[in-house]
Amino acid sequence: MSDEKTRCTRCILPADYPNVSFDADGVCRVCREHDVRYGSIDWEARERTLGRILDRYRGRGLKYDCMVPFSGGKDSTFTLWTIKNRYGMNPLAFNFDNGFLDSDALSVVKKSCRKLGVDLYTYTPDTGLLNRVYRRALEQTGEFCSACVVLMPTAIFRAADIHGIRLIVAGFSDELEAPPRETSYMDRTCFWNIMKGGFSRKELKWDFFFPSWKRMFGVKQINLPDYIRWDLPMIYETLNRELDFGRSMASVRYDCLGTPHSSYLFSRRTGFGKYEYLYSNMVRAGVISREEALRIVAEREPKEPPEGFDDFLAGIGTDRSILDGIEKKSVFNFRTRPGLIRNIAIRIREMLP
Numbered sequence: 001m002s003d004e005k006t007r008c009t010r011c012i013l014p015a016d017y018p019n020v021s022f023d024a025d026g027v028c029r030v031c032r033e034h035d036v037r038y039g040s041i042d043w044e045a046r047e048r049t050l051g052r053i054l055d056r057y058r059g060r061g062l063k064y065d066c067m068v069p070f071s072g073g074k075d076s077t078f079t080l081w082t083i084k085n086r087y088g089m090n091p092l093a094f095n096f097d098n099g100f101l102d103s104d105a106l107s108v109v110k111k112s113c114r115k116l117g118v119d120l121y122t123y124t125p126d127t128g129l130l131n132r133v134y135r136r137a138l139e140q141t142g143e144f145c146s147a148c149v150v151l152m153p154t155a156i157f158r159a160a161d162i163h164g165i166r167l168i169v170a171g172f173s174d175e176l177e178a179p180p181r182e183t184s185y186m187d188r189t190c191f192w193n194i195m196k197g198g199f200s201r202k203e204l205k206w207d208f209f210f211p212s213w214k215r216m217f218g219v220k221q222i223n224l225p226d227y228i229r230w231d232l233p234m235i236y237e238t239l240n241r242e243l244d245f246g247r248s249m250a251s252v253r254y255d256c257l258g259t260p261h262s263s264y265l266f267s268r269r270t271g272f273g274k275y276e277y278l279y280s281n282m283v284r285a286g287v288i289s290r291e292e293a294l295r296i297v298a299e300r301e302p303k304e305p306p307e308g309f310d311d312f313l314a315g316i317g318t319d320r321s322i323l324d325g326i327e328k329k330s331v332f333n334f335r336t337r338p339g340l341i342r343n344i345a346i347r348i349r350e351m352l353p
Helices: 029-038 043-057 074-086 103-116 127-141 145-162 188-195 201-208 232-243 259-270 274-285 290-300 309-315 339-350
Strands: 066-069 091-096 119-123 167-170 220-223
Touching (some): 043 167, 074 091, 074 103, 091 103, 188 201, 259 274, 274 290
Parallel strands (some): 066 091, 066 167
């Protein structure tokens, strides 16, 4: 394919990626940082640690050993299957409807829970409130995903707390999915700075703010990909064999209908594409070739508003005028709390027994 952009010779990050630099071989700094962080992991030791964590929480809950956030995508589906079948835990599957839940994903959720014999708990917040929050976030920051970055962990924690569950096992892979730290940030102080003036604190308290630090620190969360190799070809093979998943490496993400719109807004705001960094992550991890990643990005990276974009905007109560000046909008304009505080809180939760 023809690609006029200057890119990393190893992954596909473009030269307009924030603060990127290339060495003499044309390899970007992000690839070099990846090698340092992930190049010498002892996966056998990691899995032994996982076993000790699971044993510590096995049988501690009122009914369930742990909770698995379950969107119906490959990662959460494989996490649920693994926790139930490989490690013998009794999980509660938690599905969160953020207003963009695709019917195909919901079908996977229900079918998988039936096949695995797992209880399913679904939470659907008030759609009117969600749309107002999405509109406010888009208006202030040029994107709407920041709302879910706060909303979903809060809903997950509250569901665990309500059911007396003290361990959450998620399927987020930092190596494969982490957004660029140069363009993405969120904490609850930042979120409130974005929302205030449009909402009262009381309106947002239940869905967007933890009840207390004390209760929050009573629940431990881990990400399964931190403890076992996240081999995507093997994951798809397993899910198709065991759960009739019906997806492959070539499948477009389908568990959030907002993805095409958020991808377009991301490229408008940053100058490079969301698929570019996601598939760069996959190339570095060795789960896809550079050539295949370039092909997929050329096909999927939205250069124009995606189909249904105006309907999406109308659905949250706005129109394209909200995009005026989007290039100058950023969540960083609302960040007032030092990132160190957030990182310390995360580390404390990770160290919980």
